[in-house]
Amino acid sequence: xxxxxxxxxxxxxxxxxxxxxxxxxxxxxxxxxxxxxxxxxxxxxxxxxxxxxxxxxxxxxxxxxxxxxxxxxxxxxxxxxxxxxxxxxxxxxxxxxxxxxxxxxxxxxxxxxxxxxxxxxxxxxxxxxxxxxxxxxxxxxxxxxxxxxxxxxxxxxxxxxxxxxxxxxxxxxxxxxxxxxxxxxxxxxxxxxxxxxxxxxxxxxxxxxxxxxxxxxxxxxxxxxxxxxxxxxxxxxxxxxxxxxxxxxxxxxxxxxxxxxxxxxxxxxxxxxxxxxxxxxxxxxxxxxx
Amino acid sequence: xxxxxxxxxxxxxxxxxxxxxxxxxxxxxxxxxxxxxxxxxxxxxxxxxxxxxxxxxxxxxxxxxxxxxxxxxxxxxxxxxxxxxxxxxxxxxxxxxxxxxxxxxxxxxxxxxxxxxxxxxxxxxxxxxxxxxxxxxxxxxxxxxxxxxxxxxxxxxxxxxxxxxxxxxxxxxxxxxxxxxxxxxxxxxxxxxxxxxxxxxxxxxxxxxxxxxxxxxxxxxxxxxxxxxxxxxxxxxxxxxxxxxxxxxxxxxxxxxxxxxxxxxxxxxxxxxxxxxxxxxxxxxxxxxxxxxxxxxxxxxxxxxxxxxxxxxxxxxxxxxxxxxxxxxxxxxxxxxxxxxxxxxxxxxxxxxxxx
Numbered sequence: 001x002x003x004x005x006x007x008x009x010x011x012x013x014x015x016x017x018x019x020x021x022x023x024x025x026x027x028x029x030x031x032x033x034x035x036x037x038x039x040x041x042x043x044x045x046x047x048x049x050x051x052x053x054x055x056x057x058x059x060x061x062x063x064x065x066x067x068x069x070x071x072x073x074x075x076x077x078x079x080x081x082x083x084x085x086x087x088x089x090x091x092x093x094x095x096x097x098x099x100x101x102x103x104x105x106x107x108x109x110x111x112x113x114x115x116x117x118x119x120x121x122x123x124x125x126x127x128x129x130x131x132x133x134x135x136x137x138x139x140x141x142x143x144x145x146x147x148x149x150x151x152x153x154x155x156x157x158x159x160x161x162x163x164x165x166x167x168x169x170x171x172x173x174x175x176x177x178x179x180x181x182x183x184x185x186x187x188x189x190x191x192x193x194x195x196x197x198x199x200x201x202x203x204x205x206x207x208x209x210x211x212x213x214x215x216x217x218x219x220x221x222x223x224x225x226x227x228x229x230x231x232x233x234x235x236x237x238x239x240x241x242x243x244x245x246x247x248x249x250x251x252x253x254x255x256x257x258x259x260x261x262x263x264x265x266x267x268x269x270x271x272x273x274x275x276x277x278x279x280x281x282x283x284x285x286x287x288x289x290x
Numbered sequence: 291x292x293x294x295x296x297x298x299x300x301x302x303x304x305x306x307x308x309x310x311x312x313x314x315x316x317x318x319x320x321x322x323x324x325x326x327x328x329x330x331x332x333x334x335x336x337x338x339x340x341x342x343x344x345x346x347x348x349x350x351x352x353x354x355x356x357x358x359x360x361x362x363x364x365x366x367x368x369x370x371x372x373x374x375x376x377x378x379x380x381x382x383x384x385x386x387x388x389x390x391x392x393x394x395x396x397x398x399x400x401x402x403x404x405x406x407x408x409x410x411x412x413x414x415x416x417x418x419x420x421x422x423x424x425x426x427x428x429x430x431x432x433x434x435x436x437x438x439x440x441x442x443x444x445x446x447x448x449x450x451x452x453x454x455x456x457x458x459x460x461x462x463x464x465x466x467x468x469x470x471x472x473x474x475x476x477x478x479x480x481x482x483x484x485x486x487x488x489x490x491x492x493x494x495x496x497x498x499x500x501x502x503x504x505x506x507x508x509x510x511x512x513x514x515x516x517x518x519x520x521x522x523x524x525x526x527x528x529x530x531x532x533x534x535x536x537x538x539x540x541x542x543x544x545x546x547x548x549x550x551x552x553x554x555x556x557x558x559x560x561x562x563x564x565x566x567x568x569x570x571x572x573x574x575x576x577x578x579x580x581x582x583x584x585x586x587x588x589x590x591x592x593x594x595x596x597x598x599x600x601x602x603x604x605x606x607x608x609x610x611x612x613x614x615x616x617x618x619x620x621x622x623x624x625x626x627x628x629x630x631x632x633x634x635x636x637x638x639x640x641x642x643x644x645x646x
Contacts, residue, residue, distance in 0.1 A: 029411075033411075082612075083608055083611070083612055086611075086612040086613075086615065087611050087612055087615050088615075089615050089616075090611075090614075090615020090616040090617075091560070091564050091615070091616060091617075093351065093357075093556070093559075093560045093564055094560055094564075094611050094615045094616070094617075096556065096560070097556075097557050097560040097561060097607065097610075097611050098607065098608055098611035098612065100553055100557060100604075100607060101603075101604040101605070101606070101607025101608040101611060102604065102608060103604070104600045104601070104603055104604030104607065105600075105601055105604030105605055105608065106604075107597070107600075108596075108597030108598070108600040108601045108604065109597075109601055111596055111597040112596040112597055112598060112601060115596070223549075227418060227422065230415055230418065231415055231418070231419065234411060234412055234415040238411065263426075263430070265426040265429060265430060266426045268422050268426075269422060269423040269425070269426045269427070271422075272418070272419035272420075272422040272423050273419070273423055275415065275416070275419050276404075276405060276416055276419050276420075279405065279407070279408050279412060279416060280404060280405070280407060280408075283407050283408050283409065283412060284412070285412065288412075
């Protein structure tokens with residue numbers, strides 16, 4: 001029983017970090033219905049940014065979080081303006097095609113600069129706390145992951161408020177729902193898409209900066225998170241930011257409970273099996289609006 | 291969405307194009323066979339294999355309009371089934387190929403029917419899910435030897451014709467043999483897809499894509515036709531997987547479930563022109579040689595292993611996508627052909643709009 005509870009606690013913490021990886025996609029894909037195959041590559045860029053700044057300038061990842069997010073916001077807008085805005089004129093599938101190209105470009109660009117070696121962020125604030133634990137009725141909760149999870153949760157709530165409670169968020173949703181009607185009331189759709197790409201990219205890069213504290217940093221780190229993020233957004237349901245959070249927690253728990261009892265190779269398989277299973281009963285995801 | 295040529299005028303040009311294409315396809319490997327540059331025969335083999343898979347993916351993706359991100363599971367099922375039939379029961383490769391297609395279709399129908407409850411993006415992620423579940427199964431299942439893989443033994447000796455009949459080429463002539471084998475399967479796939487495009491099924495697929503509720507209102511069972519479309523794709527991928535298995539003489543889970551078998555056929559269809567019969571063919575002819583040649587030229591030398599070839603490949607892909615978001619077949623080919631033949635192009639109404 002204690003093993004199970006421990007697995008659930010670990011899973012919830014991981015789930016919070018997954019939520020941060022997925023929420024960027026929840027904006028670009030879930031809300032604005034654009035496909036980005038290179039989502040995880042932006043996360044990987046965030047990881048490398050955190051690693052680079054900590055090695056060269058000695059900045060802690062928790063400090064570099066904000067400047068990196070700003071830079072990555074700019075990159076996201078740039079990708080939309082230079083590439084996706086043109087691609088949007090064609091079939092939806094062309095977006096996959098274009099972002100597969102982006103995926104090759106970014107991943108191998110990083111390989112060319114830094115090689116495929118594994119790197120680690122050492123001596124950061126969170127890693128120095130790595131011995132510290134909270135104990136709740138026998139279940140141990142590691143402080144670093146908890147801090148990372150809480151940062152993720154905080155950002156998540158800010159984003160939820162932005163999208164659900166502000167005029168700007170409503171304009172985003174209006175663009176997603178009916179582009180032409182949004183134009184009629186004075187919303188410039190392409191600006192909305194650009195902002196969505198900026199936000200999505202910045203958020204997943206922040207996730208990368210936090211994850212760099214716990215995971216090794218290497219150019220191929222992105223793809224498995226991309227695949228997981230798509231499953232999380234679909235499981236949560238389209239257009240629902242809180243659905244994404246809940247789905248990420250479900251995924252985190254399924255993963256860590258599976259890993260506690262079964263061979264680790266099946267950890268992701270059970271996540272995806274539960275997606276299919278839940279999908280059969282709720283074809284629109286847990287909280288999907290469309 | 292037919293090819294963009296006015297029928298009467300283009301009739302003769304089309305005949306000429308057909309004859310030329312067939313001649314090029316048949317003669318292509320011969321100079322390389324003479325000079326011993328087997329590599330270019332292999333490139334041709336990969337182009338035809340991916341074109342064939344692209345045609346298959348186009349049935350579900352282009353005509354039925356369903357995102358399928360995990361077709362490689364049927365490629366793997368085909369490769370494994372044929373390998374098992376050949377190793378354990380000594381079946382001839384062609385009979386094993388038919389067996390592999392049947393197994394893939396049965397599994398596809400059983401897996402796909404339940405998830406057709408899901409629509410659009412939700413369905414797409416379900417296909418990814420199947421692929422993610424297949425990977426650990428492939429790596430651990432005893433019957434198929436887990437991550438150790440299966441090896442297909444080759445009988446010694448035999449003529450070229452014998453090789454074509456058994457897909458076994460023990461000595462030289464393997465490059466040439468597999469080029470023609472892939473050409474044969476490709477031609478069969480193309481002819482089949484052409485027949486389907488003009489059949490009742492073809493129209494039902496497109497009706498489901500364009501307006502699922504409307505299609506159901508006139509009595510089309512959309513779930514059934516999605517399953518049929520995906521099973522047709524599964525059969526083609528299983529045939530491709532069989533061919534690949536006999537070419538590689540081994541089947542490994544990492545290899546047959548590789549993400550490229552999901553992406554490349556789809557990319558070929560998209561870059562050529564989604565939903566057009568020849569789209570994936572053109573796409574494969576453009577994409578595969580670019581990546582192969584870049585790997586061959588930039589993959590070695592001082593910058594080897596630094597991914598320079600893939601950086602350029604990625605940039606090329608983005609340029610094509612941004613420049614021609616509806617595929618290369620959407621270019622005004624008929625107009626150009628008319629100009630080449632010295633005829634002033636009739637300034638036809640708005641030429642190839644970006645949205646079709």
